[in-house]
Each structure stands twice: as C-alpha cells, then as structure tokens.
Amino acid sequence: xxxxxxxxxxxxxxxxxxxxxxxxxxxxxxxxxxxxxxxxxxxxxxxxxxxxxxxxxxxxxxxxxxxxxxxxxxxxxxxxxxxxxxxxxxxxxxxxxxxxxxxxxxxxxxxxxxxxxxxxxxxxxxxxxxxxxxxxxxxxxxxxxxxxxxxxxxxxxxxxxxxxxxxxxxxxxxxxxxxxxxxxxxxxxxxxxxxxxxxxxxxxxxxxxxxxxxxxxxxxxxxxxxxxxxxxxxxxxxxxxxxxxxxxxxxxxxxxxxxxxxxxxxxxxxxxxxxxxxxxxxxxxxxxxxxxxxxxxxxxxxxxxxxxxxxxxxxxxxx
Numbered sequence: 239x240x241x242x243x244x245x246x247x248x249x250x251x252x253x254x255x256x257x258x259x260x261x262x263x264x265x266x267x268x269x270x271x272x273x274x275x276x277x278x279x280x281x282x283x284x285x286x287x288x289x290x291x292x293x294x295x296x297x298x299x300x301x302x303x304x305x306x307x308x309x310x311x312x313x314x315x316x317x318x319x320x321x322x323x324x325x326x327x328x329x330x331x332x333x334x335x336x337x338x339x340x341x342x343x344x345x346x347x348x349x350x351x352x353x354x355x356x357x358x359x360x361x362x363x364x365x366x367x368x369x370x371x372x373x374x375x376x377x378x379x380x381x382x383x384x385x386x387x388x389x390x391x392x393x394x395x396x397x398x399x400x401x402x403x404x405x406x407x408x409x410x411x412x413x414x415x416x417x418x419x420x421x422x423x424x425x426x427x428x429x430x431x432x433x434x435x436x437x438x439x440x441x442x443x444x445x446x447x448x449x450x451x452x453x454x455x456x457x458x459x460x461x462x463x464x465x466x467x468x469x470x471x472x473x474x475x476x477x478x479x480x481x482x483x484x485x486x487x488x489x490x491x492x493x494x495x496x497x498x499x500x501x502x503x504x505x506x507x508x509x510x511x512x513x514x515x516x517x518x519x520x521x522x523x524x525x526x527x528x529x530x531x532x533x534x535x536x537x538x539x540x541x542x543x544x545x546x547x548x549x550x551x552x553x554x555x556x557x
Contacts, residue, residue, distance in 0.1 A: 248517035263290035273438025295321025372397025500551030
C-alpha cells in the first residue's frame with residue numbers, strides 16, 4: 239500500500255473539513271493535532287480549499303493532508319502544488335484516477351458498488367473510499383464486497399460518527415474512517431478550537447480504547463511467584479491459574495516466575511488496535527522496544543514501551 243495511505247490507516251480517523259476562510263485552516267488543523275489527529279482531509283467544496291492546504295502545509299508540516307472532493311485533474315494539480323499528499327474524491331472519475339496513477343499521486347476514489355471497485359482494481363488501486371457509507375449499505379455492504387474483492391481496503395465516509403466508528407474499525411478491511419463530526423460547523427464559525435480539540439481527543443480515546451488488562455509482578459523464582467499469586471487470589475476472592483512463565487491471580491495480576499521487564503514488573507494496557515495505538519503514542523513522543531513486538535498471523539498484538547513508569551515496564555496488548 240502507498241505510504242501516505244498507510245499513514246491514514248494508522249491514524250484510523252480522518253477529519254473531513256470544509257474551510258470557508260483560509261485563516262481558519264491552521265488553527266483548525268492545530269486543534270485536530272492537539273486532540274491526537276495530525277491528519278485532515280480539506281475538501282474542495284469551498285473556494286478557500288487550495289489556500290487552506292497551502293497554509294497548513296507550510297505552517298504545520300507534520301500534519302498529513304489529503305485534498306477531498308477533487309473532481310478534476312486541474313484540482314489535482316492545484317491540491318498537490320499546495321501540499322496535499324493524497325487525493326480523495328466522492329466518486330470514481332476514470333480521468334482523475336488515471337491522471338493520479340500516471341503521476342504517482344496517491345488517490346482514494348469514491349465507490350458505492352462492485353462495479354466501482356472493479357474499475358478501481360483495473361487501475362491497480364488497493365484502497366478506495368466508500369461513500370456515502372451509511373446510505374450505501376454501511377459495513378454490511380463493505381463486508382459483502384470484500385467476499386470477491388479480498389485485496390481491497392475501504393475508507394467509509396458519510397454517516398460515520400463516534401457511535402458507530404468502532405464497528406467499522408474492528409473490520410480488518412477498513413483502511414480508516416472519514417468523518418466531519420469532529421469538526422462541528424458551529425465550532426468552526428465560533429473559532430472554538432478548544433472544543434474541536436476536546437471532541438477529537440474523545441474520538442481518539444474511544445478508537446484506541448485503552449484499558450488496564452493486568453499488573454505483572456516480578457518474583458525471584460517459581461515458588462515465590464506461586465506464593466504471591468495465592469495471597470492475591472485469597473485477597474481478591476479469585477482463582478490461581480498456573481502457567482509456564484508466570485501465575486495469574488484472576489485476570490488482574492500476573493506474577494512472574496523470574497525477574498522480567500521493569501524494576502518491579504509490568505503493566506499491561508489493552509487496546510482495540512496495538513498497531514494504531516503505537517502510531518498515536520509515537521506521535522506524542524513515546525518510543526517502543528521494537529524487538530519486544532509480538533506478531534500473530536501478521537498482526538501486531540503486543541509491544542513494550544521504552545522506559546518505566548513508577549518502576550513498571552508498560553506494554554500494549556491487543557483486546
């Protein structure tokens with residue numbers, strides 16, 4: 239997959255915005271980035287789109303920009319010249335798609351049925367927009383189309399919000415979800431950037447779904463591990479489950495049979511997507527121990543962060 243589209247996939251959510259005043263573009267995208275999404279699709283629905291893209295590209299170079307509602311090759315040129323890293327359109331215009339493919343510009347055209355997907359495949363695309371998502375059949379329609387088109391990824395947009403995004407994102411053929419709910423029109427008009435940051439932060443938190451899975455406690459040996467596990471189980475009124483390298487007291491405590499990572503042990507944090515959580519945390523400055531990664535069936539399911547917090551190593555685990 240194209241590197242830019244892969245970044246959108248890791249972001250998980252792509253705010254779709256229509257900027258009427260180019261002066262709003264930078265503070266708006268900064269608000270999104272502050273909320274955890276350094277990504278935006280700025281649509282060509284308004285005359286300010288090109289200038290908005292240019293300003294964000296120049297002042298916030300870390301923000302991944304896609305140009306949306308691109309309907310002509312002339313708009314493609316303007317968007318790319320302004321700094322857009324990818325082109326998104328509501329429908330599949332063969333002229334626009336062919337133009338982007340020939341010029342090596344990442345493009346994600348809109349599809350709504352199998353015929354559209356086949357046209358996209360004929361141009362060598364492996365990711366398309368699905369629009370309008372809810373009105374065109376939603377996740378059930380996408381899953382049905384993934385039967386014959388096993389290599390295609392979809393970016394559903396239209397009717398996506400914080401209430402249904404998790405259902406979409408849980409399906410492995412979803413590239414990411416596009417939506418405008420993170421950028422309420424009245425908040426933009428009022429220049430209430432703090433509100434946009436709060437909405438975005440809430441959406442990202444719900445998408446990642448961080449939860450404490452268990453606390454790992456280091457022990458010197460197997461005997462000490464079992465004794466500790468039994469004490470915790472008695473306290474908590476739960477069962478002990480003995481394992482090869484550790485013993486569990488219920489599901490909340492893992493007592494290692496040796497000194498593992500962390501001065502005292504480790505804390506396991508479960509997430510809806512380890513891969514996306516890793517990307518988001520890296521964008522906040524966190525680093526990971528790459529050789530601690532656990533991959534199953536090609537999917538990252540666990541990895542440790544560098545360093546400790548309170549004497550505990552931290553690792554992410556897949557829910």
